[in-house]
Amino acid sequence: MTQMHPFPAPVGLWVRKGNPSLLYSQTQPTRLDVQFHIHRSCSAEMQTGECWVAVLYSQHRGLRRQKDLQEGIWQLSSVNPAASNRHSHRGLSPGQLSICQVNLTSSSAWRIAGQGAGLAATEDMMERVEGRSGVSTTCPRRCSCDPAQSVQCYRATEIPREIPFTTRRLYISHSKIKQLQIADFRRMSALEELVLSCSGTESIENNTFKALSTLKSLELYKNQLQQIPTFLPSGLEILKLADNSINTLHASDFEGLMKLRVLDIRNNLIATLPPSAFSSLCNLQSLILDGNHMESVSAPLQLPRLKYLSMADNKLNSFPTNFFASFKNLQFLSLSGNFLTKVPLDLPKSLLSLKLEKNQLKTVRLRDMKHLENLSEFFLSENQLTSVDGAQLLPNLTTLELSKNQLHTMPLRLPGRLQKLDCSDNLIQRVTAQDFQGLQDLKHLFLDNNAVSTFEAGALQQCVQLSNLALEQNLLISIPLRLPDTLARLDLKGNDIQDVGEQELKDLKQLQVLNLRNNKISALDRKVLEYLPRLRHLYLDGNPWNCTCDLLRTRRALVAKGTDVRGGQCAAPAESRGESWMSSKKILQQCEENLSSMERGKEDRKKMKPNEAFSVGVNADDDYYDYELD
Template sequence: MHLLYGLLVLLSLSDGFSPNCPGRCSCDSMQAVQCYRLLEVPSGIPSTTKRLYISHSRIPHLQLSNFTQLVALEDFILLASGTESVENDTFKTLSTLKTLEFWKNKLRRVPSALPANLEVLKLNDNSIYVLHRSDFEGLKKLKILELKNNLISSLSPNMFSSLVSLQSLMLDGNNMETIAGPLTLPHLKHMSMENNKLHLIPGSFFTSLHSLQFLSFSGNFLTKIPVNLPKSLLSLKMERNQLKVVRFQDMKYLENLSHLYLSENFLSSIEGAQLLANLTTLELSQNQLRMFPLKLPARLQKLDCSNNMIQKVTAQDFQDLQDLKHLFLDNNVVSLFEAGALQRCSQLSNLALEQNLLLSIPLKLPGTLARLDLKGNAIQDITEGELKDLKQLQVLNLRNNKISALDLKVLEGLPRLRHLYLDGNPWNCTCSLLRAREVLKAKGTDVRGGQCAAPAERQGESWMSSKKIMRQCEHYLHLIEKSKENKKKPKPEDLSSIRISMDDDYYDYELD
């Protein structure tokens, strides 16, 4: 008996087992209780519990009596438990409660009479369709409010007036068509209203948001950038709207703005962005640009112009972008890439040119490049001159081009190459490719692809791994070596036994 009791004590210390812990729950020494697949809030939860997590249960209704004994509770999280309603004043007496989260339930309104010490309230993925000012009265310490993926259709200016400490407000994925201002939240830093149905943001909406730094209206029906944005703004997200023009003249007072996201709109040109002097990230993917944006900010570090209709790239486009590190021009129709167009970009490390109309690799690319993506062009040859300065290149993507051979000097000039993608090219698998294989193996380069298109007898084989090609070429190379050494007809011998180590350093004779 004593031995059994000792084992139970040991288990309680090591596995979180507690004789006072309710069924289908686990209790640990940090006063945390986790419960799964319940039909009600269990009555035997220790009164010292600070964190209560209930998940994937069937608890349609919460009531005051469920929590009267939990006098130390600080965090309550209820996830995917089918909860539809909460009795009035259920949480009112929980003076220590700081975090209340109801995720993926069926609430139709905000729980009433929430405790004054609450700092985090997350009611995402419910069925709340209307907000009342009384829902948030007394919550002067609330810092985070999330109401994402509900059914809220409007927002009035005095809705959150009592939330004097609020720093983050998330209202993504609702049915909001109208919002009114001013929104009086003096300490608000983050606000997101993504994926709603907004057509217009009133000019008065931001007049009292003096601390706002991160703002997102992505996924709405806005035709212009809101006016009177806070000067404190650092990041503005306007993707997936209906913008046709951006008037940077009206935004030049945003001297702190560093990130601007305008992808998936209807922009046909971008001019005047240099007025946002501190902009470091500009995303313009999936618009209707036919030419490269004019006069970009000199401090720009990331520029995404992918999925547009840009036809050419010239040195004039990049003459002032010396801080640029990441450039995305994939999925355009670039056929002209001026030699040295990017040479002023002395910090460029990532260049994406996939799915364009290039016939060759652009000349005089910056030596700082670490990744170069050229997938899906019409490149036929790779010459030493095109890549000779790319001593820092680590990733080279050449998939789906028209390349049939690799120049050894090109590979030898890329000392840091770690990943090479060759799929979808019509490789002519003569034995000369084996020297390229050895150079790549010596570097430790991870090579993907390399299937033979010719000659016919090697079609479908991989010149990087086919043992058949290796055997055939070893035989051939051995004969060449013997011819050089003896300069006379070799003695008859069993050619099937000839093997040459492909790892030998003296592998330096010429191949056809």
């Protein structure tokens, strides 16, 4: 059928028992497709003729109501001669679809026709069937509606009454809706997703969502709910109640939700975790309990299909024996931000990621974890660890984060597949080649904010894929020698480096970012830059630069390469102190004047007699030749 223009007015069929009398005004002429069908609730009355059918029509064109419904006859006045054969349908069965094309060209009112006592139709007496255009009927104030059957509302004080019947997704935020009631959603029989956030909702009437049989996702986060909504629809798959004031879980809260896959109740006031509360959730895959007040858990949870469990930022200090044993499919576990003093035992073999940051761990017995042969990510930052040894027992580990502990030495015996190692913010003083033996897959190494003063030459030579090396805020006096030629980023900010030489950088052909901020560098030879063909970002500020014309020559080389440079300020000579050596016109002018003076001197010497020229040459400052600009 021909594609029609968007149609903002009510389109479709109303069916009710009795004689309806309704009126709706619309002034925009348009052309549309309408799908008609006989409402199933009328089938019982078909033989008695008590079920009436009414259709939108133009008051100038009229609608012929067919009394003999038991014969299954529909008849519209012919408004489109080209499609008039579609306007009469005989032998139509209840529930069967028929398509009619109607050309509504009148700008006058459209009427839902009928005879009788003029009774107003109520919500439970009618059904709307949307047109082929898929466009909603009306859009409530402070809402936006789109053809995809989504409605977004804001700053509402109640659930809008005019929301289209075919709405599948409803999003309401930043409103003031203290209570939800059954009547709020009675007409929304097609609703699949409901999001009500930041609206101050305090209570929900019992059974409010029970009749929404198509609802799959319910999100009520950032409100003031004190309990889980009751009698939720059995087809629900996603339930998010984060950032409320829920303080207790009951055994009946999730009863019957056998299809629920995601449950998010983070940032509430839950203190205990009764296992019976989750007994119905046989298909739950993701459970998020972060930011509650849980101090302990009493017994294992029976959630056989759970893949993601997060209990971060609670007050947990231990777990009962075999608490995790039933999680045969668990892949992600976060216990960060608790009071754990040791790694829980009996963690499931299926784990891929384990997060234990911000606890009180002083030791990690990796031999108790060797069964975690699939573990890929291990996060131990912000604990009290003084050493880590034996991580090679985790053969598939690719990420190990140990920042903000109390490590004095590099971790020993690391796994060969490691790709990211973060040992920043510790007390490490020395880096040797032995520390990185066999780490041929390492790509990212973070050793910043330590006390490294010794970095053995070639310590990282076996790291043949290393692209990112962070050594800022240490005690290095020079750039480490024989760094891997694969480096793309090198961060040496905040050390005591005084010189940037060719030997340190000559092999770094892939380097794109070099950070030398806040060191003690005063000069930079432009020849060094020739070894860095791919350099894109160079950070040099915070150094005591001696702004000679030689440095300006380096500046021009950087500009010609298109390198983004943060050059910093001059510390010398005195007349240039505080000037930016990358952008100061004053310094550039001085160097140009020196050049001009030098060239004038050359011309004068050509005009002098040989003995005069020799006399002047003795007193000439040959350093001027070093300041020649390109």
